[in-house]
Amino acid sequence: MMDSMMPVFLWTDIMIWGLFILIVMGIVQILHDPQKRAQWHSVFQSKTAMVSVLVLLVYFSIALLDSVHFKNTPDAQDVTNSNTHKELISVLDMGLEHLIQNTERTYSAPFALHEYSSTVVYGENGQVQQVYLPLKHVAQHIDMDKSLVTYDVLTQIVWALMGALSLLMGIAIFHSYFYLNSLARQTAEVKQQRLPWGMAYLTLFSITFIGLAFYILSFDYHVLGTNKVGEDVLYQSLKSIRTGVLIGGLTTVVMLPLALLLGISAGYFKGWIDDVIQYLYTTLNSIPGVLLIAAAVLVMQSIMSTHADWFGSTEERADMRLLFLILILGMTSWTGLCRLLRAETLKISQIEYVTAAKAFGLKPFTIIRRHVFPNLVHLILIALVLDFSGLVLAEAVLSYVGVGVDPTMPSWGNMINQARLEMAREPMVWWSLVSAFIFMFILVLAANLFADRVQWVLNPRSEK
Structure with missing residues (x-):
């Protein structure tokens, strides 16, 4: 799909990536200055600061993914019909393409199987009825069986939990290899000022687990419901x-x-x-x-x-x-x-x-x-x-x-x-x-x- 799309640079895309470069340059400067490095080391000794930075990093990463745009070209035959009405799509749109496709008719509550408001329909004998129409893109793999929804949601949450644990273990192994080597060369005073890595891993696990759970469930349910025009x-x-x-x-x-x-x-x-x-x-x-x-x-x-x-x-x-x-x-x-x-x-x-x-x-x-x-x-x-x-x-x-x-x-x-x-x-x-x-x-x-x-x-x- 990337070959049939042309990259587009919006003004705000250029500015936010410029801000990202400035932040990276600032981090590099801090790492090369012992005094500044010691100051920021003291900043991140706080568990609150460590958690806050990880949350801000997630938000900024999503903003960067949504700041890489491509324009649909006439010969983009492999682009799905849901995106053809959008002249510009971002990398985030590509990852959330199923949410764009699964547009409903109107409001629906989180994890609902039917629309939130009743609709007037006419029966076979011309009788007027108020019914709650079923959603089009929800729980199709279980034939919209209400009795299976709780089991299905819990199953997908377990898969998200296993994925988050696997990812965290990979990060921990990679981090431990470099951290333990550097720890052996540190003095006793520096060792007493270690960063709260336990809280960092707990926060990272929570963010990863919630993100994976929402993403996996979003293929089969509207996790946060839909709005007036059926958008997720x-x-x-x-x-x-x-x-x-x-x-x-x-x-x-x-x-x-x-x-x-x-x-x-x-x-x-x-x-x-x-x-x-x-x-x-x-x-x-x-x-x-x-x-x-x-x-x-x-x-x-x-x-x-x-x-x-x-x-x-x-x-x-x-x-x-x-x-x-x-x-x-x-x-x-x-x-x-x-x-x-x-x-x-x-x-x-x-x-x-x-x-x-x-x-x-x-x-x-x-x-x-x-x-x-x-x-x-x-x-x-x-x-x-x-x-x-x-x-x-x-x-x-x-x-x-x-x-x-x-x-x-x-x-x-x-x-x-x-x-x-x-x-x-x-x-x-x-x-x-x-x-x-x-x-x-x-x-x-x-x-x-x-x-x-x-x-x-x-x-x-x-x-x-």
Whole structure:
């Protein structure tokens, strides 16, 4: 299938892979610096930090898989009919192709065999009946026998458990070979500061087991149910991970240079430079954030509607809207970090070693690079991770009021926006809202817990 498809590079694909390269470069730099390596070793000595990083790694990996796109070509004869209506498909779509194929007619609850709402049908004698129609793509291998569903689900869960244990044993053997060799060369002091590998393996096993169980069961059941048009909610939730990671991660990258430049400049140089920067972010903060973002999004939508010929497909149009939203959020979210860096730089610039550096005639940018910036790193990291969490939540709010990502793009905000009407139904449709909430909650919680540990370790004035 790969030979009959043409790779497509969306703007957000390039940006998220660029972010991945930056993260790898940062890790390499940390590994080559003994002081930084010792600091981050202390970060990962916390069980909470280890668990949080593994969860964030899973989310980011899913986002990367969903950021490698291919375009269907006319001679793609081996592409299934379920994907022909999609102009662009990702590697994640290929792995979840069965979820795209198994689209039902309307709502169905998790692990249900019949539709959630009754349908009016006419009998042979013209009698009107209210019946719950059976689903088309569920439990066909057991002929939709309700009595066999529990046994079948438990059997598939056991297979997922065996697969998770086998994979974990392979990873443990591979890890032990290198870890035990390095442990023999370590000193007694280093051995006392070992990482919580037991918790790491327990977390990895839990993630692998849950993922395998959901994936195996998704071939025969709608694990998280279906929405109004019969689309699988598990597929929607997984596809929404990319949108959440993009908005949270790339927006922080967009706002970081502006916040660093203006915040440090205002705190170090003071005078008229400080006055101008304060006036700038005070004026920007005086405008309600939602209104400012909504106005910018509406202007962007008007421009895109006027120039519809710029986009070759609906996916490219939705991606461009997501890119503009990231830029808009980045240009309006830098003020908080800027104010924090300004205040901290004002404090650091009065410390004795900075005053001594000025007396020795060092240039301002040298002083900033050697003495000011290293003491701001912990604040930058904690602020970025907290802003990441806030931006993931902000996407849900913006989509709820209609100025978020494109309605055709999967996102937790769009799922919550659609669920507000579903919650008023009778019977109530709850699984779309719960699924979006759980996926978003896990991501935000992991980011916040990791940020708390990073702040505690890297803050030079914290009491260890």
